[in-house]
Amino acid sequence: GQQVMQIPQYQHVQEGEDFTTYCNSSTTLSNIQWYKQRPGGHPVFLIQLVKSGEVKKQKRLTFQFGEAKKNSSLHITATQTTDVGTYFCAGRGGSNYKLTFGKGTLLTVNP
Amino acid sequence: NAGVTQTPKFRVLKTGQSMTLLCAQDMNHEYMYWYRQDPGMGLRLIHYSVGEGTTAKGEVPDGYNVSRLKKQNFLLGLESAAPSQTSVYFCASSTVGNQPQHFGDGTRLSIL
Numbered sequence: 056g057q058q059v060m061q062i063p064q065y066q067h068v069q070e071g072e073d074f075t076t077y078c079n080s081s082t083t084l085s086n087i088q089w090y091k092q093r094p095g096g097h098p099v100f101l102i103q104l105v106k107s108g109e110v111k112k113q114k115r116l117t118f119q120f121g122e123a124k125k126n127s128s129l130h131i132t133a134t135q136t137t138d139v140g141t142y143f144c145a146g147r148g149g150s151n152y153k154l155t156f157g158k159g160t161l162l163t164v165n166p
Numbered sequence: 167n168a169g170v171t172q173t174p175k176f177r178v179l180k181t182g183q184s185m186t187l188l189c190a191q192d193m194n195h196e197y198m199y200w201y202r203q204d205p206g207m208g209l210r211l212i213h214y215s216v217g218e219g220t221t222a223k224g225e226v227p228d229g230y231n232v233s234r235l236k237k238q239n240f241l242l243g244l245e246s247a248a249p250s251q252t253s254v255y256f257c258a259s260s261t262v263g264n265q266p267q268h269f270g271d272g273t274r275l276s277i278l
Binding site for chain 2: 056061064085086088096097098099100103143145147153154155156157158159
């Protein structure tokens with residue numbers, strides 16, 4: 056079955072440093088979504104990427120979808136304490152209704 | 167606008183007991199999903215529904231049953247709870263299958 060691997064599992068940074076999490080799929084994806092989950096909270100949708108090589112930005116967050124549509128990344132520039140949480144990628148293959156979630160990257164930020 | 171509402175928020179069960187988790191959405195979404203979240207395991211799909219009266223198995227369906235009698239409700243049942251089912255359960259919904267999912271606040275279930 057489809058597998059989505061996400062690294063690193065944990066990342067601790069000083070406030071102001073950059074952060075990147077990477078997502079790799081065992082199969083070609085039709086699209087990929089990113090979610091953020093604050094400690095004790097629920098996942099919240101951030102963005103969806105559909106096109107090969109697509110790059111989208113949301114303020115300090117930059118999302119990329121690989122040319123082969125098998126990998127993706129989320130980069131945060133100049134982290135803030137409000138960025139703390141677990142970031143999940145979730146991929147969908149073909150006409151599959153289901154999302155396969157990566158295990159997430161837990162980001163902690165030292166003020 | 168409540169979005170996705172899960173009840174109860176917390177529950178402690180004894181092994182062998184049964185219970186039903188309720189998920190209700192007020193966004194008129196067609197698709198609904200049940201996930202479980204365990205430390206270091208991410209979100210794993212238990213069952214999902216693509217419309218009223220339909221259900222399908224996800225990645226980890228064993229030990230669970232679901233029903234979608236009304237479009238706005240998706241019920242998750244545990245017939246005979248086991249300690250391995252201790253987890254946080256999230257319900258989600260989406261307009262169609264390739265659209266963003268909206269999650270409820272979760273149900274924290276402990277089975278002793």
